[in-house]
Amino acid sequence: MMTYRQDYKKGILKTGAVASIIAPAAAAAQILYILSAGRTCKIRKLHIFNGQGAPVLVTIGVGVPLVAVMPPFQAVNGIELTLYEDDIQDFEFVVNPTVMSSAAGAAPANVQVQATVEEFQGPIG
Amino acid sequence: MYGKIGPIEHIAEVGENVLLVEHSKYSLYQIAYIEPIPPSHPLVANCGAILAGAVVPAFNTTAILDLNYGQLGQFRAHVLDDIHVTVLQAQSLTRFALMNVSATINPFTRLEDPYDILAEFAIWEQRRVFLRVVNPTGYNLAQSRMAFYGYKYALSGPEGTSGGQQINPFATYNSIKEAVESGKKFAVVPVGGWEL
Numbered sequence A: 001m002m003t004y005r006q007d008y009k010k011g012i013l014k015t016g017a018v019a020s021i022i023a024p025a026a027a028a029a030q031i032l033y034i035l036s037a038g039r040t041c042k043i044r045k046l047h048i049f050n051g052q053g054a055p056v057l058v059t060i061g062v063g064v065p066l067v068a069v070m071p072p073f074q075a076v077n078g079i080e081l082t083l084y085e086d087d088i089q090d091f092e093f094v095v096n097p098t099v100m101s102s103a104a105g106a107a108p109a110n111v112q113v114q115a116t117v118e119e120f121q122g123p124i125g
Numbered sequence B: 001m002y003g004k005i006g007p008i009e010h011i012a013e014v015g016e017n018v019l020l021v022e023h024s025k026y027s028l029y030q031i032a033y034i035e036p037i038p039p040s041h042p043l044v045a046n047c048g049a050i051l052a053g054a055v056v057p058a059f060n061t062t063a064i065l066d067l068n069y070g071q072l073g074q075f076r077a078h079v080l081d082d083i084h085v086t087v088l089q090a091q092s093l094t095r096f097a098l099m100n101v102s103a104t105i106n107p108f109t110r111l112e113d114p115y116d117i118l119a120e121f122a123i124w125e126q127r128r129v130f131l132r133v134v135n136p137t138g139y140n141l142a143q144s145r146m147a148f149y150g151y152k153y154a155l156s157g158p159e160g161t162s163g164g165q166q167i168n169p170f171a172t173y174n175s176i177k178e179a180v181e182s183g184k185k186f187a188v189v190p191v192g193g194w195e196l
Helices: B176-181
Strands: A012-015 A019-021 A040-050 A056-062 A073-075 A080-084 A097-101 A111-120 B017-022 B025-037 B044-046 B055-060 B071-079 B084-088 B120-124 B130-134 B145-157 B171-173 B187-190
Touching: A019 A097, A040 A056, A040 A073, A040 A097, A056 A111, A073 A080, A097 A111, B017 B120, B025 B071, B025 B176, B071 B084, B120 B187, B171 B176
Parallel strands: B017 B187
Antiparallel strands: A012 A111, A019 A111, A040 A080, A040 A111, A056 A073, A056 A097, B017 B025, B025 B145, B025 B171, B044 B145, B055 B130, B071 B120, B071 B145, B084 B130
């Protein structure tokens, strides 16, 4: 069940492209999901794969350079980390969510993140 | 009644009357036959690829929704992609319109209206319906699809049903008052916009 059970409003589920993080800096943050004009969204599922040789901290935020909106998730190297809505803060994004990693390099040492979000209707779209 | 609450139902039954309203004219016909049109791929309009934020100004549904002479279509609609659709009937008139804005059918519509009750419209013969389609997202869409389903009615006039020709109504009225005062019973079906 992908609709947050206690949310007071309903939206549509949409999945963004894979964000590939290749540098460990807030200024190298990647867009996690392209929000439609006027809409807002909450993250309902995250899939992270850490291609580094050690665990990394993956931070979700807004803007580039990234400003965090929730504490980081630790992603162990060499195995995927899948988080569902109950594990993710119910933060409502009014701009594109972005993502950064504490360590990253060129593929295959990149950190890949993909989000499924619930988008909510706004006055434009 | 048109736009009944709940899953789609007939406007009226065989033998009952319908009053078609189009551009402030009222035409009275009798239902001779009803056929369901189930949701299925032939009734999906694909308005094509749309760039981020771009508009398809007038997609013609003629290949999908047109009916033969003497036939009435009752359709409900929902979108299959993240698009906003304005229904135009005729091409210069928006349906679901207020004084200053026109409502759209979009992915959020079904969240509040799971039976597509508020996305119902009717088509008389080949009165063209067009769709104005907007891609509201920040990325390109490879396709923009809208699905239709409903009922088809063969209507009868004083000379009977159509034999491939246009049919005359039992009566025409210039106002709803005149139609009501005729004493006939009918279900009212708008088949076009209202120009004011």
